[in-house]
Structures are given as C-alpha cells and as structure tokens.
Amino acid sequence: MEQIKTLLQSFADISDKDSDYFYSKLKKKTLQKKDTLLTKGETENYLSFVEEGVLRLFIPKIENDVTFGFVFKNSFISAYDSFLTQTPSEYSIETLTPTILWRLSSNDLESIYQNTSIGNEIGRKNAESLFLLKSKRELSLLNNTPEERYLNLFHERPELIKQIPLKYIASYIGVTPQALSRIRKRIY
Numbered sequence: 001m002e003q004i005k006t007l008l009q010s011f012a013d014i015s016d017k018d019s020d021y022f023y024s025k026l027k028k029k030t031l032q033k034k035d036t037l038l039t040k041g042e043t044e045n046y047l048s049f050v051e052e053g054v055l056r057l058f059i060p061k062i063e064n065d066v067t068f069g070f071v072f073k074n075s076f077i078s079a080y081d082s083f084l085t086q087t088p089s090e091y092s093i094e095t096l097t098p099t100i101l102w103r104l105s106s107n108d109l110e111s112i113y114q115n116t117s118i119g120n121e122i123g124r125k126n127a128e129s130l131f132l133l134k135s136k137r138e139l140s141l142l143n144n145t146p147e148e149r150y151l152n153l154f155h156e157r158p159e160l161i162k163q164i165p166l167k168y169i170a171s172y173i174g175v176t177p178q179a180l181s182r183i184r185k186r187i188y
Contacts, residue, residue: 003074004049004102011125018116025108029101037077037093037101044082044089046103050075054163059091067171069137069139070096070164072157076126077101096164133140141174147183149173 004132008014031037031053038044040060050073057069057079059063068091082089106110112119124157140149150173154160160169170180 003051005089007049007178008122010170012118014118014122017114018118021116022112022119025103025112026102026107029103031095031099031101033095033097035095037095038079038082038089040090040092041088042082043086044079045106047076047083047106047109048101048103049076051100051102052097053101054096055093056096056164056168057091057093057100058168064167065171067168070157070160070168070172072159075155076130080130096168146173146175146179147186148172150180151187152184 004023004026005014005019008019014022026049029048033119037048037055050071052073054073055071055077056067057071057077059066059068077093079089079093086106109123113123140152144152150169153169153173166180167177170177173180175183
C-alpha cells in the first residue's frame with residue numbers, strides 16, 4: 001500500500017481521509033507468470049495498480065502476437081480504452097512474471113471521484129501520464145530506427161533484458177526476433 005500512497009502523493013497532496021477511502025475500495029489480486037488478466041473481446045472493468053510484476057499488452061495473432069506495451073511495478077494498468085467506453089477490448093493483457101495487483105472497479109473509481117476532494121485530480125493526472133506514454137511510443141515508432149528504439153528502451157528500463165523474453169521485445173520495437181538478434185550483435 002505504501003507504493004500506491006507514494007504514487008498518489010506524486011499526483012497531488014491527498015488527505016488521510018481521502019486516502020483511507022481510496023484504499024477501502026482496493027481489492028488484491030495475485031497472478032502467476034503467463035496468467036491472462038484480460039482477453040481480447042472482454043470488457044475491461046478494472047483499473048489496477050501493479051505492486052509487483054511485469055505485464056504485457058498485446059494483440060493476439062495466429063502467427064505472432066503484436067506486443068505494444070509493458071507495465072512494471074508502481075504503475076497503473078488497464079485496457080483503458082475499454083474501461084472508459086465499457087466496450088470489448090481489442091487486445092489482451094498477460095503477466096510475464098508473478099504479479100500482485102490492487103484493483104479498482106469502474107463503479108468504485110466513480111465513487112472515489114464523487115466522494116473525495118482529490119479523486120478527479122488524481123484521475124486526470126493518471127490519464128495524462130498514460131497519454132504521454134502512448135504518445136512517446138507512437139513518436140518513437142515514427143521517428144526512430146529499430147536499433148534506436150531498442151537502445152532507448154533499455155536506457156529507460158534496463159530491467160527489461162532480464163524480465164522480458166526477447167520475442168516480446170522484438171515485437172514491441174517492430175522487428176522480427178531474427179532482426180533483433182542482428183541488432184544485439186551489432187551493439188554488443
């Protein structure tokens with residue numbers, strides 16, 4: 001819970017009363033490696049805080065899935081577009097390591113917005129943070145070479161190389177595993 005409190009405090013100064021109300025709505029969920037959190041076609045009903053673990057967001061394909069995001073501890077995760085619109089998700093979410101989540105249902109989140117003085121500000125700042133990550137990823141795909149995307153990924157998240165299979169990293173930077181192997185040979 002301390003990790004969540006630290007993150008919320010980074011968004012805004014939250015009172016003990018508001019934080020107690022927020023924490024009272026959280027439900028703990030423990031998952032194993034390779035567990036599915038959300039399957040394409042399901043509607044997302046939760047916004048989750050990652051206490052421990054690594055998750056990937058991907059579009060399932062018959063041949064090769066397309067990985068387009070990773071989420072690490074001390075971050076929020078959701079199929080946020082599905083969560084906001086309450087429509088089926090176009091992608092899936094799975095764990096890459098054993099994971100501990102603290103989850104809020106859409107109804108509980110709405111209750112937090114209505115019954116705390118800081119809920120709307122925290123929600124807005126979290127949404128802004130998610131937008132900036134998405135925008136950065138899109139710009140990287142448009143402006144950088146696969147090698148630059150690989151290097152940037154590891155400068156920002158050096159723990160990736162130990163926790164994420166290379167086939168997912170290759171998909172994330174938009175290359176085949178064989179092309180990633182060639183990039184890694186040139187770099188190392």
